[in-house]
Amino acid sequence: MASKLIISPFTLAYYTYQCFHSTGWLGPVSIFGYFIIGTIVNKVLMSPIVSKLCFHCLLAAPAKAAFLAGRVEHMRTDRRLQSLLQTQRELIGKELWLYIGINTFDYLGSILSYVIIAIPIFSGVYGDLSPTELSALVSKNAFVSIYLIGCFSQLIDLSSTVTDVAGYTHRIGELQETLLSLGRKKNNNYSEAKASWDLDGHSGEDPVPRDTAFLLERMTLSVPSSGKLLIKDLSLRISQGNSVMIVGNTGTGKTSLLRVLGGLWESTQGSIKMLTCFGPRGVVFLPQRPFFTDGSLREQVRSADDERIVRFLELAGLVTLFIEGDFESQPCCRYDILSPGEMQRLSFARLFYLQPKYAVLDEATSALTEEVEHELYRVCLQLGMTLISVGHRASLEKFHSWILKLHGEGRWELTQREKVKRLPVGEGC
Numbered sequence: 001m002a003s004k005l006i007i008s009p010f011t012l013a014y015y016t017y018q019c020f021h022s023t024g025w026l027g028p029v030s031i032f033g034y035f036i037i038g039t040i041v042n043k044v045l046m047s048p049i050v051s052k053l054c055f056h057c058l059l060a061a062p063a064k065a066a067f068l069a070g071r072v073e074h075m076r077t078d079r080r081l082q083s084l085l086q087t088q089r090e091l092i093g094k095e096l097w098l099y100i101g102i103n104t105f106d107y108l109g110s111i112l113s114y115v116i117i118a119i120p121i122f123s124g125v126y127g128d129l130s131p132t133e134l135s136a137l138v139s140k141n142a143f144v145s146i147y148l149i150g151c152f153s154q155l156i157d158l159s160s161t162v163t164d165v166a167g168y169t170h171r172i173g174e175l176q177e178t179l180l181s182l183g184r185k186k187n188n189n190y191s192e193a194k195a196s197w198d199l200d201g202h203s204g205e206d207p208v209p210r211d212t213a214f215l216l217e218r219m220t221l222s223v224p225s226s227g228k229l230l231i232k233d234l235s236l237r238i239s240q241g242n243s244v245m246i247v248g249n250t251g252t253g254k255t256s257l258l259r260v261l262g263g264l265w266e267s268t269q270g271s272i273k274m275l276t277c278f279g280p281r282g283v284v285f286l287p288q289r290p291f292f293t294d295g296s297l298r299e300q301v302r303s304a305d306d307e308r309i310v311r312f313l314e315l316a317g318l319v320t321l322f323i324e325g326d327f328e329s330q331p332c333c334r335y336d337i338l339s340p341g342e343m344q345r346l347s348f349a350r351l352f353y354l355q356p357k358y359a360v361l362d363e364a365t366s367a368l369t370e371e372v373e374h375e376l377y378r379v380c381l382q383l384g385m386t387l388i389s390v391g392h393r394a395s396l397e398k399f400h401s402w403i404l405k406l407h408g409e410g411r412w413e414l415t416q417r418e419k420v421k422r423l424p425v426g427e428g429c
């Protein structure tokens with residue numbers, strides 16, 4: 001693209017000069033004018049097609065999904081399909097005009113190349129040339145004119161590519177800035193946390209204990225869009241070995257609290273500080289609905305060592321699902337065929353591989369039985385992870401040192417359980 005961008009002005013200037021040389025100003029001016037008119041007509045014909053295409057894509061996806069949803073969705077599917085067909089018909093009608101426009105532009109362009117040379121010939125400018133020289137001049141001019149039109153088209157195509165690239169660059173720049181500011185914020189959080197701890201009179205040694213991952217001070221949280229109060233004045237320090245379970249009724253703000261911990265939402269008042277990093281050396285988040293990229297099982301678990309993969313899969317209770325040793329071709333590239341429970345097990349296999357210090361589990365075992373949930377939590381603790389989990393089953397409480405109960409409308413209750421023991425894999429709790 002860069003080479004085209006550099007060369008285009010030169011070829012344009014060269015062929016404009018060549019055209020000017022044989023036809024005078026008439027040639028370049030007519031071609032330029034013709035090109036502008038062609039571009040305007042093209043734009044007018046294109047814009048309704050682009051918007052129709054977007055609408056068509058929007059309609060197509062839910063229509064397909066709804067089609068699979070069975071009889072309950074039959075009526076809705078029918079309506080959407082009708083609307084989809086209607087849009088398709090309108091699209092074809094509009095595209096027809098676009099193709100007519102493009103072809104007419106091409107045909108008229110070649111005629112124009114002869115018209116612009118015909119004028120000086122018939123007005124006697126080339127009266128002294130022989131018929132052979134005249135025919136050579138006409139064919140040379142036709143070539144120059146058509147090439148010139150081609151150059152203009154290329155330049156316009158390039159301008160739209162440059163616009164796209166500028167847009168992407170802008171977005172990537174924004175992303176980079178956001179990541180940088182998040183990094184800065186995290187560093188500030190750490191020093192601020194240290195400073196505020198100093199104010200409490202703990203100066204001298206390292207004020208914020210190294211093993212602290214999250215520090216919440218009189219934090220108030222409301223839903224950003226509605227302002228609905230979820231948690232009021234919560235102070236909490238989450239440190240290694242002190243797993244916290246967040247419980248409460250539906251809609252009381254359990255997931256919202258995890259969003260704040262992960263930096264997705266901001267607290268309304270007070271402060272919340274994450275003093276660790278994302279990833280194996282810090283914190284890993286496991287959502288209720290796991291996300292996997294396309295790729296082999298090895299890529300999902302990200303280990304080059306087959307023995308380790310088998311071990312993680314064994315720990316997650318998944319090994320029978322996969323043929324041993326064939327991790328490159330195993331069907332996680334089709335993870336959509338896995339059941340929700342198998343997906344949750346697979347995300348635990350990944351967690352076991354990463355072995356982070358902290359694991360934030362948002363109902364990460366909701367599709368599994370109590371026994372399997374028990375086993376997975378036990379392995380997490382055995383691998384030395386500190387858990388921050390949201391769950392509904394009371395049987396999960398024994399894996400946590402603290403229970404944070406959210407009552408809604410800002411009310412909460414924090415209770416301490418006895419210290420959780422780390423159990424070796426395979427033993428009961």
Ligand SMILES: Nc1ncnc2c1ncn2[C@@H]1O[C@H](COP(=O)(O)OP(=O)(O)OP(=O)(O)O)[C@@H](O)[C@H]1O
Nearest residue numbers: 223225226230248249250251252253254255256257
């Ligand atoms: N993205 C969002 N935009 C606006 N409101 C939201 C959003 N996500 C959640 N909420 C609202 O915030 C409130 C708390 O939601 P949250 O998901 O934290 O509840 P929860 O306690 O995790 O519930 P559950 O047990 O059902 O998962 C709810 O009233 C919900 O409607």
